[in-house]
Amino acid sequence: MRLSKFLAEAGVASRRQAEKLIASGRVKVNGSKVLKQGYKIDPGSDKVELDGKIVFIQDKKVYLLLNKPPGYISSVVDSWGRPTVIDLVEDIKERIYPVGRLDFDTEGLLLLSNDGDFANLMTHPRYKIKKKYEAWVEGDVKTAALKLLAEGVVLDDGLTAPARVHVLKRQEGKTLLELEIHEGRKRQVKRMCSAVGHELISLKRTAFSFLTLEGVPLGKYRHLSLEEVERLKRIAGGGT
Numbered sequence: 001m002r003l004s005k006f007l008a009e010a011g012v013a014s015r016r017q018a019e020k021l022i023a024s025g026r027v028k029v030n031g032s033k034v035l036k037q038g039y040k041i042d043p044g045s046d047k048v049e050l051d052g053k054i055v056f057i058q059d060k061k062v063y064l065l066l067n068k069p070p071g072y073i074s075s076v077v078d079s080w081g082r083p084t085v086i087d088l089v090e091d092i093k094e095r096i097y098p099v100g101r102l103d104f105d106t107e108g109l110l111l112l113s114n115d116g117d118f119a120n121l122m123t124h125p126r127y128k129i130k131k132k133y134e135a136w137v138e139g140d141v142k143t144a145a146l147k148l149l150a151e152g153v154v155l156d157d158g159l160t161a162p163a164r165v166h167v168l169k170r171q172e173g174k175t176l177l178e179l180e181i182h183e184g185r186k187r188q189v190k191r192m193c194s195a196v197g198h199e200l201i202s203l204k205r206t207a208f209s210f211l212t213l214e215g216v217p218l219g220k221y222r223h224l225s226l227e228e229v230e231r232l233k234r235i236a237g238g239g240t
Contacts, residue, residue: 003027003039006048008116010055011095013076015120026051062094063224064112067216070202074101074110085110089221099123100184108133108205109213112221118229121236122208128182129236132207133189134168137198141167141175145196149179153195157185160192174201209235 001009007018007027019037021027027034028049029041041048048055066085068074073084076097085098089112099111099119113119121127149165161183169176175198179189190200206213209232216222224232 001041001043003029003034003041003048004037005116006041006043006057007050007055008119009057009114010048011058011097011114012050012055013097014099014123015116016123017097018116021050058094058114060094061115061118062092062096062113063115063118063229064089064092064096064221065208065211065216065224066110066112066221067213067218068102068107068110069219070105070107073104074098085112088219102205103187103190103203106203106205107218108203109208109211110205111208111211111224118233121233123184125183127236129209129232130180130182130207131184131205131209132178132180134204134206135177135179135189135193136201136203137175137177137193138173138201139175139198140170140173141177141196141198145198148196149177149192153192155185155188155191155195160185160188163192178206180207 003022004015004018007013007021008015012018013021022034022037025033025035030047043057066088068085071083073082075084076086078084094114096112096114099113100123102108102110111122122129146165149163152160152162164180166178167175168178181188189203193200
């Protein structure tokens with residue numbers, strides 16, 4: 001098994017984050033530091049350590065849907081001492097981590113798990129999992145701007161994929177938009193809105209594929225059912 005996959009299965013981090021942990025020299029196998037990506041281990045006999053602590057794969061898989069409030073970091077720990085989403089699920093004994101991320105000041109639907117394969121399916125760009133957002137932006141958004149968002153806008157990291165977008169509400173000096181995208185670039189919605197001339201005021205993720213926030217108050221979470229987990233995996237594999 002690849003070392004990065006092992007770390008993900010152990011609930012340390014997503015596979016891509018695990019690769020960063022390896023590259024930074026924080027992981028040892030049988031007492032020796034490993035920096036090579038793609039390094040393979042035998043989970044049954046090799047001893048893996050992260051920052052000096054032994055890592056092992058947990059038997060119980062956990063899948064949570066959290067209604068994240070603003071003011072929390074989508075991380076296990078924060079070097080600046082800011083609150084993290086893990087603080088909101090302290091009663092969960094297994095080591096879990098965010099599946100993807102929401103920015104510090106963004107609220108809404110965030111998944112957490114200790115299943116590395118599941119996290120990869122939910123976050124890798126090639127699987128095109130759809131996410132829905134409600135965005136308050138400055139100004140009165142006109143048809144031309146909506147068309148640009150729907151067709152794709154040019155950002156500093158390239159053209160965005162087409163989005164589904166429409167106006168939910170207009171108030172004096174601001175507009176509430178609903179956007180559905182399948183990409184996961186850093187601060188993507190904020191940058192898309194800015195690119196068409198409307199600065200973001202606030203952002204909330206309201207849906208992840210077929211999952212919504214129904215019945216989950218702000219700051220609370222629920223466990224995903226086995227049927228929901230399997231359906232998400234089918235969708236990532238091209239199902240419905």
